[in-house]
Amino acid sequence: MELRHLRYFIAVASNMSFSEASRRLHVAQPAISQTIKDLEDELGAKLVSRNSRGIELTAAGNAFLAEAREIMVRADGAKIAVQRASKGEIGCLRIGFLPCAAGPFIPALIKLHLKEFPNVEVRLHDMNTEQQLKAFEDGKIDIGFARPFPKERSKEFVSEIVYEDHLEIVLPARHASAKKSVVDLKDLSGETFVEYYRRGSPALFGEVISTCRKAGFSPKTILEFGEMSSVILAVESGLGVSLTLGFFRGLLSRESVLRQIKPASSKIPLCAIWPAGPQEPVLASFLQTLRARKPTIKRKMERPG
């Protein structure tokens, strides 16, 4: 049985005539007769009773007609589903993101995307950069917002910088250097550094170290905390100073200040990362949304001025 049999049978049943069906289908009448006969033979039951003067459907024919129509509707539905899936209008998009660095702009971005693609299912998974790399290997996410992946893996992925930040220094409000608008990092070589824990963000931690090196020293003591708010609290309690990302300024109270540093750190990018190679339409359309939104994200996340 093929859809052709159903198409012909539906035409015959709808017009109650072989010859009318043949005209509608632009097919010769013997082809219709033959096809209906084949269908009846395969099903093992007469579907049409051929009386003189027109035809009638048997009970089996009526039952089959209803099913056949349903099938044709679904066949059209299948085509439409493919069209829509291939335009990225339907499907599932699994997003990994760094909660601290991407969390602030993710909700608005998703909302924007769903406005245009309301039938896409979005799943958010908060993961650090390391976890995202693994999630890609396991095929668990389609795109990630993370720090750059190790260079040796870069061929497997495409990435695009969403925004960049710098390291700045958090000082207790009463600290001597707090009066300057740009702090010379060398002046802090004797301080205890309070930082976000290494494993949580190796790239960030590494940048802290190398920025100090660039200033000509290695941090004497480093306290690591697993929560950024704990880091700030420690500074405000006078335990030390912290080199951290500018956009954390929102967490500061009156007890601490954020200052630019000299020498400046490298730029610390937050990237959108996805597997190299053929790209699913849901992802492609999401990337379009992301690119359109990027200026807004940059404005929000990068240090003003």
Next chain:
Amino acid sequence: MELRHLRYFIAVASNMSFSEASRRLHVAQPAISQTIKDLEDELGAKLVSRNSRGIELTAAGNAFLAEAREIMVRADGAKIAVQRASKGEIGCLRIGFLPCAAGPFIPALIKLHLKEFPNVEVRLHDMNTEQQLKAFEDGKIDIGFARPFPKERSKEFVSEIVYEDHLEIVLPARHASAKKSVVDLKDLSGETFVEYYRRGSPALFGEVISTCRKAGFSPKTILEFGEMSSVILAVESGLGVSLTLGFFRGLLSRESVLRQIKPASSKIPLCAIWPAGPQEPVLASFLQTLRARKPTIKRKMERPG
């Protein structure tokens, strides 16, 4: 697009391999490749991404797979529906019946039939014989329980006697003839006859007349009533006597009696009637039930002894 495309695609997607699908389908691998390609061309989207070492479904492919599976299930369902319809297991059976003569056995008969064919939809329509004839012409019923149709229409129908009854006489309990066990109809030639109205059952009415003729007279006065209970009531009120069917004995009170007559009337059959020609399976299976039930119906409806 044909079901073949769906079958092949489902096999490819299920096995995640063209060559494995070709083995399962007992079809050469190039045929699979070509068919999937044709399908993709028609849908205007890649369904399968051919990587080295195995293949992957695209988002469009996944969307299509779900639909395709659904369609194949429904296609099987359509075949099954036809099988069942052609065995009379599903469908709709519209029954016309004489309420007085067929009503008493119809419920049990339907119940019996539905026990074996629970998915048949039964619709009951109470109609007199004349209405049933018209209902057949309009294609409104599939089988009728009625008095025999006029001979000139008999070629269009097949009929089968369900049970037969005789005319008997209903007399007021105090009537002179009520003492006899068999009443000589001649003795009643001067009586008023109270009968079920002619149009309601021409065959029955005609038999009343011809039975009187057989006894050698024409009824002097005939009162017609539209309800059998009114007929009985009239007799019990002393308005006359009534030649009627034996099985109405159930309606009688102490005020009237039912007696056999001499000469006996012709047998009055109640028939199952259906259109000649090809016969729908729902009807065929119902006829089987009817034939199996007929002895019980006869016992119930015909006069004992």
Next chain:
DNA sequence: TTGAATCCATCGCAAAAAACGATAGGATGA
């Protein structure tokens, strides 16, 4: 690194299926 194995795509040809045109048989209606 090389050779064997596996996988999918392509090509030319053969087989099968579908469609066509002609025509026959049956019923209807003027």
Next chain:
DNA sequence: TCATCCTATCGTTTTTTGCGATGGATTCAA
């Protein structure tokens, strides 16, 4: 009775489908 309309059947042509052979690409193992 003849003309008309409808469906079934037959033989032929066209289209589709399938097969075998082959090639490029990749993987795995020696």
